[in-house]
Amino acid sequence: MTAFHYHRGTLFVEGVDVHSIAEQYGTPCYVYSRAALIAAYDGYRAALADRDALICYAVKANANLAILSLFARLGSGFDIVSGGELARVLAAGGQPGTVVFSGVGKRVEEIRAALTAGIYCFNVESEAELARIEDIAHALNARAPIAIRVNPDIDAGTHPYISTGLKRNKFGIPLPQAEALYRRIHSSPHLEIKGIACHIGSQLLDPAPAAEAAARIADLANRLCAAGIRLQHLDLGGGLGISYRDEHAPSPVEFMRPILAAIAGRTEKLLIEPGRSLVGAAGMLLSRVEYLKFGAERDFAIVDAAMNDLMRPALYDAYHDIIPGHRRSDPAREFDIVGPVCESGDFLGLARPLAIAAGDLLAVTSAGAYGMAMSSNYNSRPRAAEVMVDGSLTHLVRERETIAQLFANEHSLPY
Numbered sequence: 001m002t003a004f005h006y007h008r009g010t011l012f013v014e015g016v017d018v019h020s021i022a023e024q025y026g027t028p029c030y031v032y033s034r035a036a037l038i039a040a041y042d043g044y045r046a047a048l049a050d051r052d053a054l055i056c057y058a059v060k061a062n063a064n065l066a067i068l069s070l071f072a073r074l075g076s077g078f079d080i081v082s083g084g085e086l087a088r089v090l091a092a093g094g095q096p097g098t099v100v101f102s103g104v105g106k107r108v109e110e111i112r113a114a115l116t117a118g119i120y121c122f123n124v125e126s127e128a129e130l131a132r133i134e135d136i137a138h139a140l141n142a143r144a145p146i147a148i149r150v151n152p153d154i155d156a157g158t159h160p161y162i163s164t165g166l167k168r169n170k171f172g173i174p175l176p177q178a179e180a181l182y183r184r185i186h187s188s189p190h191l192e193i194k195g196i197a198c199h200i201g202s203q204l205l206d207p208a209p210a211a212e213a214a215a216r217i218a219d220l221a222n223r224l225c226a227a228g229i230r231l232q233h234l235d236l237g238g239g240l241g242i243s244y245r246d247e248h249a250p251s252p253v254e255f256m257r258p259i260l261a262a263i264a265g266r267t268e269k270l271l272i273e274p275g276r277s278l279v280g281a282a283g284m285l286l287s288r289v290e291y292l293k294f295g296a297e298r299d300f301a302i303v304d305a306a307m308n309d310l311m312r313p314a315l316y317d318a319y320h321d322i323i324p325g326h327r328r329s330d331p332a333r334e335f336d337i338v339g340p341v342c343e344s345g346d347f348l349g350l351a352r353p354l355a356i357a358a359g360d361l362l363a364v365t366s367a368g369a370y371g372m373a374m375s376s377n378y379n380s381r382p383r384a385a386e387v388m389v390d391g392s393l394t395h396l397v398r399e400r401e402t403i404a405q406l407f408a409n410e411h412s413l414p415y
């Protein structure tokens with residue numbers, strides 16, 4: 001039995017009917033399956049069984065504390081990109097010694113907080129950032145643990161907005177410059193070399209570019225070792241894609257096989273930073289049809305979720321399957337599934353054949369990654385609730401925002 005399935009025409013998440021979730025918690029609402037999260041994590045554990053490895057969940061994919069604490073309990077480390085994410089990981093019980101800190105724009109206070117917390121490693125993305133970290137470590141009389149995120153100049157073959165390993169992207173340090181920088185780190189009393197990092201992009205369905213990147217990292221590791229520079233780990237980033245439609249997404253075992261082959265013989269600990277592939281398939285966005293509207297050219301199902309809840313269709317033209325809360329036997333019609341936001345880009349899916357009526361529930365599937373995490377309050381819409389299902393239990397893991405919270409930090413002019 002998969003985490004999301006139909007029983008007598010009704011959609012269930014594990015043992016719970018989505019109608020009872022909608023009734024208890026309202027819509028729109030993100031619903032996650034705890035079993036599916038654990039299964040995804042176990043997929044990586046199986047892929048890395050023969051290797052000294054640490055899975056560092058990329059927090060930005062979904063930063064809910066319930067998800068972070070679940071992964072922390074499973075033994076996961078974390079890949080963070082801000083001080084806010086560090087605070088979340090610590091609040092969820094994550095171990096600072098398992099945290100790697102990526103991102104091109106680390107601020108002074110964020111670096112200080114991470115050093116003070118004792119994170120495992122900074123993934124440094126520029127020479128200027130390295131100098132800043134060195135200064136802060138000096139001032140704190142500490143030694144900052146460092147990996148250089150190299151940009152291997154590899155086309156990941158994914159959407160340009162989520163490709164990160166090309167020369168023209170803002171991420172990482174060009175491979176040819178890395179060696180000189182490692183020598184500089186090696187000679188600094190306030191910096192400690194931990195490893196090499198890279199991350200070439202997201203929603204990868206073919207491991208070949210990632211394996212090529214791994215080969216280039218292994219090559220750099222060879223050269224550094226020859227120069228007497230010792231490494232504790234190789235961090236090969238995240239990026240494994242999931243199936244949104246009918247694409248074949250490789251399992252972690254399939255995806256990691258050529259990557260592991262590319263670093264065969266290297267004995268450093270392996271770090272990986274999966275985000276989407278740990279949480280994407282484990283979540284859906286549950287929404288209710290407010291109106292059906294039959295137009296001159298197209299028919300619309302206007303639902304209570306919108307682009308502010310799930311931005312991926314508007315941002316990347318992403319496809320998500322949209323399935324009914326209960327199956328009707330009426331003939332299907334094609335609907336554009338749209339939200340109430342005042343933008344023509346506010347759609348969750350276009351031309352979807354569905355048999356639905358006003359008041360029905362619709363589930364946008366594969367929405368566990370970069371869904372709630374990218375949500376906003378556009379149009380003064382409170383963020384959705386989040387619910388975790390565990391067998392026949394449901395847990396409210398984030399309360400629906402209230403209208404009052406939307407402007408609680410604002411001030412009217414006093415005159």
Ligand SMILES: *Cc1c(COP(=O)(O)O)cnc(C)c1O
Nearest residue numbers: 058102202238239273274275276
């Ligand atoms: C976003 C990101 C990840 C996770 O990417 P996924 O495609 O979600 O697996 C990992 N590492 C870094 C540095 C990232 O920016």
